[in-house]
Amino acid sequence: MQHFDIIIIGGGAAGFFTAINAAEFNPNLKIAILERGKEVLTKVKVSGGGRCNVTHAEFIPKELSTNYPRGEKELLGPFHSFMTGDTMEWFEKRGIQLKIEDDGRIFPVSDDSQSIINCFLQETERLKIQVLKSHAVQAFEQKNNFWEIKTSKGEFSAEKMMLATGSNPKIWNILKKLDHKIIEPVPSLFTFNIKDDRIKDLPGIATEAVVKINSKKVNLESKGPLLITHWGMSGPGILKLSAWGARDLEKLNYQFQIMVNWLPGYSSEEILDQLKELKTKFAKQQVVKNAQFDLPKRLWRSLVLASEVNEVTTWADLNKSQLQNLSEQLTEGAFHVNGKSTFKEEFVTAGGLDLKEVNFKTFESKLHKNLFLAGEILNIDAITGGFNFQNAWTGGFLAAKAMTGN
Template sequence: MQNFDIIIIGGGAAGFFTAINAAEINPNLKIAIFERGKEVLTKVKVSGGGRCNVTHAEFLPKELSTNYPRGEKELLGPFHSFMTGDTMEWFENRGIQLKIEDDGRIFPVSDDSQSVIDCFLQETQRLNIQVLKSHAVQAFQKEKDFWEIKTSKGDFSAEKMMLATGSNPKIWNMLKNLGHKIIEPVPSLFTFNIKDEKIKDLPGVATEAEVKINSKKVSLESKGPLLITHWGMSGPGILKLSAWGARDLEKLNYQFEIKVNWLPGNTSEEILIRLKDLKTKLAKQQVLKNAQFDLPKRLWRNLIVAAGITDGTPWADLNKNQLQNLSAQLTEAVFKVNGKSTFKEEFVTAGGVDLKEVNFKTFESKLHKNLFLAGEILNIDAITGGFNFQNAWTGGFLAAKAMSEY
């Protein structure tokens, strides 16, 4: 049996970050990362469309924590110890220049996730951390003061063990056997499947919008960029709703209605007044031909048709009913959602180890000494925009500190 000081199970963002920081704090430690697959850091590779959205430009712990539908309260303390500014400094100290985009997302200047992966791999080599691929963990148990770990490639032991396996049901089951409570997982980031004439033939059209879930059982709304896709709707405005509504929407079997306001900040009454004004100002112009309110032309056209206004109709000919219909289509268009699609490859779940069973000063299990947990294995998830990675970096850093210091 091979012995280590620290064994980290899971070769993803949280696992690598923990290993590197632990080795830096205490270079004498013998550390190994076990990865069940043939490749490590696969989620880092595809995140942010292959650019790796490392974190988000939110620099106050309280504000940062509000982006976590599950974990908001628990992460507030940890964010006072390690958060966005620390993450940026960490990467920049290792030669990765970062940039903040207009929407607050932070990416490597290279726009390539491979630069983050290369950084991690170089650091593990420099610090003599063993990265053992194709080592699927089959069982682990505590024997006296050591964790004994059985893998597909042999048996190992370590004084301290960290689980950073994301939403891996097998590992969750092993933790259940150790007495941990697992909150059943449901998808957290997903797009809405919608078939509707109003958005037919509009994939690729993006605009700011307010979206409200139109259900007696669920009261949620969000504002942000909305992207029309071949399947329905996506973009930050929709993904925020999917994250906050993860459990409620699953109970509705992903069958519900949404109301979309294509002119955020405006009510239907306010828009009706502006439409009456346009009726006078643009009397001879055709309604369909000239998009108003800075809306994408194709979307404007479809909303005009949905309001019952035919091609060729001039503004002057719009009756009271048509003006009201158009105002409603612009500010409270109703869409029926029928199912969901996974958001790209960035599959995120709500669910995992019950947060009451974790000490958030160290990310150590309250049930088992020298068992640490970080990343998505915990019942923590965030909206899209780099927040899930920030959870991994913060948890990994604090766990590394605790594991290497005592």
């Protein structure tokens, strides 16, 4: 049986961040990362479309915490100790230049997630942290103040153990045997499958919109960029709804109706008044070809045709019913959602270890001494934009501090 001072199970973002910080706090410690797969940091590799969305440009703890449908209250304290600015400084100190994009997302200047992976691998090598791949954990238990861990390739022991295994049902099941409560996971970030003639030929169009879930059981609304795809709708406006409504939408079996307002800030009545003015102003022009409200031309055309207006109708020819139809299509169009799709290659879940059983000053289990947890193994998840990584960095940093007595 090999012995280490600290063993970290999980070769992902939270695991590496914890190990590196722990070794920096105390270089004399013997630290190992156990990874079940043949590769490490695979989720980092695909994140942000392969660019790695490191964190988000929100520098007030209270404001940052509001981006977590699950974990908002618990992360507020930790964010006062380590958050966005600290993350940026941490990477930049290690030679990774970062940039803030217009929407607040923060990426490496290289636009390549490999630069983040290389940084982690170089640091583990420099600090002599052992990274042991293809070590699938089969069991662990605490004996005589040490954690004993059995993997597919051998047995290990450590005084302190960190679990950073993400959404791993096998590890959750072991935790259940240790009397921890696990909140059953459901998908959190996903796109909406919608088959509708109005958007059938519009993949690639993106525009600002307000989307509301039209259900008696779910009262959610979000504003943000909406992207029309081959299978339906995506983009931040949709992903916010999927995150905040994760559990409720799962109960609806992902069958529900949404209302889309393509003109945020305007009501159907206000747009109807403006359409009446346009009817006079552009009397001789064809409605289909005369896009208004800065909407993409193809989207405008589709919504006009859906309002029982044909290709050659002029503004002067629009009757009262057609004007009403068009104002409704523009501000309260109903679309039926029939299922979901994974967002890119990223899979985030709502669910995991019950937050009541964790000390968020140290990210240590309240039930078992010297058992630490960080990242998505906990019932914490966020909207898209770098927030899930920030949770991993914050948890990893505070756990490393606690494990090393700093």
